[in-house]
Amino acid sequence: MPIVTIDGRQIEVEPGTSVIQAADLLGVEIPRFCYHPDLEPEGNCRMCLVDVEGFPKPVVACATPVVDGMVVKTPHASPLASRAVKGVLEFLLVNHPIDCPICDKAGECSLQDFYMHPDYGQHPSQVNPGEKVHKRKRVDLGPRIVLDAERCVMCSRCVRFSENVTGYKELQFIRRGNHVELVSFQERALQDPYAGNFADICPVGALLSRDFRFKRRVWKLDYTDSICAGCSTGCNLRIDHFDGRIERLIPRRNPDVNRSWLCDEGRLSYKTLDVAPRVKHPQQDGEEADWVEVAAAADSRLRSATLGRELPLGALASASGTNETLWLFRRYVEAAFPQHLLEFRLARETEAVRERQDKLLRRVDKHPNTMGALHLGFTAGMGLEGLVDEAEAGRLGALLLLYYPPLVGEDSEETKERIVRLLQLVPESVVLTTHHLPYLAAAKILLPVAAWSEEEGTYTNYQGTVQHASRAVASPSAARPAAEVIGDLMRHATYGRPETEPGRVFAEIADRVPAFRGLRYNELASRLATAYPPEGRMPYGQDGFTGR
Amino acid sequence: MPDFLTRHIKDPGQRKLATAVQKGAYEGLRRALTMSRQEVVAEIDASGLRGRGGAGFPTGRKWSFIHAREGQSVYLLCNADESEPGTFKDHYLMAFDPHLVLEGVAIGAYAIGAHQAYIYLRGEYASVAATLGEALSEATDAGILGPNCLGSDFDLRIALQLGAGAYICGEETGLIQSLEGKRAYPRVRPPFPAVHGFLREPTVVNNVETLASAARIMAEGAEAYTKLGTKQSAGTKLISVSGAVERPGIYEVEMGYPLMEFLAHEAGGIPLGRRLKGIIPGGTSVPILTADEAAPLTIDYESMQSAGTMLGSGGMIVFDEDTRMPHALLRIAEFYAHESCGECTPCREGTGWMAWVLRRLLAGEGRPGDLELLLRVGDNIEGRTICGLGDASVQPVRSFIQKFRPEFEALEPAGMDWPAWQIHGHGPRTGRFGPPVEEAARSQPVEGSPDYVL
Numbered sequence A: 001m002p003i004v005t006i007d008g009r010q011i012e013v014e015p016g017t018s019v020i021q022a023a024d025l026l027g028v029e030i031p032r033f034c035y036h037p038d039l040e041p042e043g044n045c046r047m048c049l050v051d052v053e054g055f056p057k058p059v060v061a062c063a064t065p066v067v068d069g070m071v072v073k074t075p076h077a078s079p080l081a082s083r084a085v086k087g088v089l090e091f092l093l094v095n096h097p098i099d100c101p102i103c104d105k106a107g108e109c110s111l112q113d114f115y116m117h118p119d120y121g122q123h124p125s126q127v128n129p130g131e132k133v134h135k136r137k138r139v140d141l142g143p144r145i146v147l148d149a150e151r152c153v154m155c156s157r158c159v160r161f162s163e164n165v166t167g168y169k170e171l172q173f174i175r176r177g178n179h180v181e182l183v184s185f186q187e188r189a190l191q192d193p194y195a196g197n198f199a200d201i202c203p204v205g206a207l208l209s210r211d212f213r214f215k216r217r218v219w220k221l222d223y224t225d226s227i228c229a230g231c232s233t234g235c236n237l238r239i240d241h242f243d244g245r246i247e248r249l250i251p252r253r254n255p256d257v258n259r260s261w262l263c264d265e266g267r268l269s270y271k272t273l274d275v276a277p278r279v280k281h282p283q284q285d286g287e288e289a290d291w292v293e294v295a296a297a298a299d300s301r302l303r304s305a306t307l308g309r310e311l312p313l314g315a316l317a318s319a320s321g322t323n324e325t326l327w328l329f330r331r332y333v334e335a336a337f338p339q340h341l342l343e344f345r346l347a348r349e350t351e352a353v354r355e356r357q358d359k360l361l362r363r364v365d366k367h368p369n370t371m372g373a374l375h376l377g378f379t380a381g382m383g384l385e386g387l388v389d390e391a392e393a394g395r396l397g398a399l400l401l402l403y404y405p406p407l408v409g410e411d412s413e414e415t416k417e418r419i420v421r422l423l424q425l426v427p428e429s430v431v432l433t434t435h436h437l438p439y440l441a442a443a444k445i446l447l448p449v450a451a452w453s454e455e456e457g458t459y460t461n462y463q464g465t466v467q468h469a470s471r472a473v474a475s476p477s478a479a480r481p482a483a484e485v486i487g488d489l490m491r492h493a494t495y496g497r498p499e500t501e502p503g504r505v506f507a508e509i510a511d512r513v514p515a516f517r518g519l520r521y522n523e524l525a526s527r528l529a530t531a532y533p534p535e536g537r538m539p540y541g542q543d544g545f546t547g548r
Numbered sequence B: 001m002p003d004f005l006t007r008h009i010k011d012p013g014q015r016k017l018a019t020a021v022q023k024g025a026y027e028g029l030r031r032a033l034t035m036s037r038q039e040v041v042a043e044i045d046a047s048g049l050r051g052r053g054g055a056g057f058p059t060g061r062k063w064s065f066i067h068a069r070e071g072q073s074v075y076l077l078c079n080a081d082e083s084e085p086g087t088f089k090d091h092y093l094m095a096f097d098p099h100l101v102l103e104g105v106a107i108g109a110y111a112i113g114a115h116q117a118y119i120y121l122r123g124e125y126a127s128v129a130a131t132l133g134e135a136l137s138e139a140t141d142a143g144i145l146g147p148n149c150l151g152s153d154f155d156l157r158i159a160l161q162l163g164a165g166a167y168i169c170g171e172e173t174g175l176i177q178s179l180e181g182k183r184a185y186p187r188v189r190p191p192f193p194a195v196h197g198f199l200r201e202p203t204v205v206n207n208v209e210t211l212a213s214a215a216r217i218m219a220e221g222a223e224a225y226t227k228l229g230t231k232q233s234a235g236t237k238l239i240s241v242s243g244a245v246e247r248p249g250i251y252e253v254e255m256g257y258p259l260m261e262f263l264a265h266e267a268g269g270i271p272l273g274r275r276l277k278g279i280i281p282g283g284t285s286v287p288i289l290t291a292d293e294a295a296p297l298t299i300d301y302e303s304m305q306s307a308g309t310m311l312g313s314g315g316m317i318v319f320d321e322d323t324r325m326p327h328a329l330l331r332i333a334e335f336y337a338h339e340s341c342g343e344c345t346p347c348r349e350g351t352g353w354m355a356w357v358l359r360r361l362l363a364g365e366g367r368p369g370d371l372e373l374l375l376r377v378g379d380n381i382e383g384r385t386i387c388g389l390g391d392a393s394v395q396p397v398r399s400f401i402q403k404f405r406p407e408f409e410a411l412e413p414a415g416m417d418w419p420a421w422q423i424h425g426h427g428p429r430t431g432r433f434g435p436p437v438e439e440a441a442r443s444q445p446v447e448g449s450p451d452y453v454l
């Protein structure tokens, strides 16, 4: 395999690797606009010029394959390359509006960052604002994206994404020379269900997320790594939040799962958390109750309704719970209720878990942890439908339900009706959930649990990959992570003092469940979402999603 | 004057197949078809023919790069986009001897194993399209082209594609993109068209004159060609001369012919007895020559190269002493700014910037340091672009300023270095600086320039 030397450091790479990829592997920064690890290289911005020994003039690192023995010098080591790159950056700013103070990209803008770097920028300006070519400042590209054509650096990342990744082919350049301008097909709104990605891959503030625009300066945001819980794909994402509120979700690169993309529904899934009112306090028979009382009551009422009457407990935990939650749920049910029906299916989860909704990311199963449930010993069983049948036949003593409303889409009317029916039929019911939903209103005891983004834990995606999500924001009022709530129930069932801290629960799972064997909780976060480039974070956010 | 290429071009009826065939049209193709492909490539290689599109790359070598793998199609694209300012020779060939061009295309296609060829014709040459189209259907009907060319087992389809009026479509990868129905954004090389060309298949792009010459070479033999011209520049070249000459037009000259003799005899000298000021020898993309520099040169690749310029496309533009060089340069710079495709940063922004600075200099609103700025911008474009247009745009700017500097300096406001705050960030400057435009730009004969009264 070819060995290349970049700024005095050597690395052996796969044949066909480009110089910029080799540099990324080494952690040597090469500035770039048009290169993106998940798009075909096009070599148009010329920002990645490097000095290669034996070449008469600088070459573009993104479109030059490594050959064995190549000696490359980046702008950090070569005055020639630095001069070339500075020239390119100066050109990029000739007609740039430089409206950073009002630009939403400011703070994570490649153009800004590169200009501030002494090896690439910091030239004095030679151009008057009055001499610049002006273009359209606010182009409506539909519900997701707004374009400021003046800020565009013509890197064509968006064009290539539209053409090669989603195939919608909705963006193209028109005109020539410094009048080149990005337009959408027939100036229409973008139809792409992945349009949100344009705002991430745009290295400057040209394509902006309509949702995030004018919301918050990016340097005020806190960042938390998480996993999308919108469907069984489990795209890796980052939750950007401020003062306990989620401001946006952006993808983290994971070549094995979602590359650098998110679907729009997943990207906006955090908004569905606000659609219905949250359950803020535990409720018993319609009255607000406090946790200590209600946990004791829940456990004893469930047990007397089942053990006393020799009827089984119907226990259904939807596959939106984390592995840790599901594991404790199962342990509680199995230990405290000799007769039980342990279920997780609300509808067709097991059939749909791998079924694609489109060619890129989305899957039909809108539960993030169907595979986890299966691995943890939940079976396809009778599902919600079967429990309703049992209840109708009078063969169900009580119901324990862990239910999360889907983050993408809604459960079918049929599913909702079944839940209503079930709650009507069983004499006792304890429901752990996040929101006040009409179809849960008949629950005898309602226990508020943390929603996605409010708790830490792991999900197993359709591929069987276990992925870690951190806690980003706090739950409202008295809501607590479901694992803790189940832990309380277990305590009352005198099952001992179970561990509910996700790391410890995970260790137990890894110890006892084959599918998890060998996994270590604190290695999950780094094992997944391979940082790009692998060695450390790119300091200048030029890949469009690592942020600052 | 030699008439290797243009022997019959003025004959009446030459556009008609019957007349052309009487005069020997398609004899070259007939001969080529009796030879193997490799032999044809070798014969063209031996003739020393070099590309007439501008770069002068040896044609035989280019053809020999084609190695099609099993299942690959090969394409020959005839570059008839002729948009280089000052160049109008391909038009002449296509409009008056279309069968020669078609014969060249067929020979090129045969030599590289292509069964499909395209002639990419400049959009503004719509009338030529009719001529070529007629010639094509006549030759196809006669069984010369199409399936089983001239009764051989070689099949060839030739199609005509009209451009829509963009210089960049003449750049070979821009042409390929355009032909594929895409925006003519040139491609980064490598991979070269010989590997990844039209539809990602092995492709050769050749200029019209190159292919026409190949047709004549196949008819007359490589030796007839090498007898003409110089060691490194075999054969003849079409020169399209325009500007300050008595007889602008298209001339076939033997390579190695003295430039001044050509100006005096063929082009008829400079009108009104004016003196020569400069010559752009090969289209605006090559550096201009002063009268001094031009004097000892001959029309061929190596002589032009020795003077730091290029024979290019043979589009010769002559400037007399009355020409205001800054004005001329602005026209050229605006052409490149307008025609830059806008794909890569240095050319997209740099060409526009150079034109802008020249415009303000000529409007009397120049700033101290503007000439240095122009040269610096040029340096930052050159060698850093995807295609040759960027480099091309720099050649006139640099050479005009270097060689006619006093005229440009007269436009630049003198001396004083302005504090940065006065220059930057205060909107467009409206005051006039430096001498009034008219006065500054009226050219003075450059000191010590010889009296070439032609």
Ligand SMILES: Cc1cc2nc3c(=O)[nH]c(=O)nc-3n(C[C@H](O)[C@H](O)[C@H](O)COP(=O)(O)O)c2cc1C
Residues within 6 Å of the ligand: B050, B051, B052, B053, B054, B055, B056, B057, B059, B062, B079, B080, B081, B082, B083, B084, B167, B168, B169, B170, B171, B172, B173, B205, B206, B207, B208, B210, B211, B387, B388, B389, B392
């Ligand atoms: C900006 C630009 C414009 C060009 N325009 C033309 C053209 O109009 N006609 C042409 O034959 N070659 C043109 N060329 C040269 C072609 O890229 C290519 O080198 C040529 O067609 C090869 O043919 P040849 O080998 O027969 O010369 C142009 C090159 C550049 C960089």
Ligand code: SF4
Residues within 6 Å of the ligand: A096, A097, A098, A099, A100, A101, A103, A104, A105, A106, A107, A109, A110, A111, A112, A151, A204, A205, A206
């Ligand atoms: S795109 Fe970047 S440089 Fe341009 S205005 Fe926005 S933050 Fe500033």
Ligand code: SF4
Residues within 6 Å of the ligand: A151, A152, A153, A154, A155, A156, A157, A158, A159, A182, A201, A202, A203, A204, A206, A207
């Ligand atoms: S809008 Fe953004 S991503 Fe698209 S070409 Fe312009 S700078 Fe690149």
Ligand code: SF4
Residues within 6 Å of the ligand: B168, B185, B186, B339, B340, B341, B342, B343, B344, B345, B347, B348, B385, B386, B387, B388, B389, B390, B391
């Ligand atoms: S050099 Fe100019 S014409 Fe060529 S690709 Fe770049 S922008 Fe386009």
Ligand code: FES
Residues within 6 Å of the ligand: A031, A032, A033, A034, A035, A042, A043, A044, A045, A046, A047, A048, A049, A060, A061, A062, A063
């Ligand atoms: S040219 Fe290499 S990153 Fe744009």
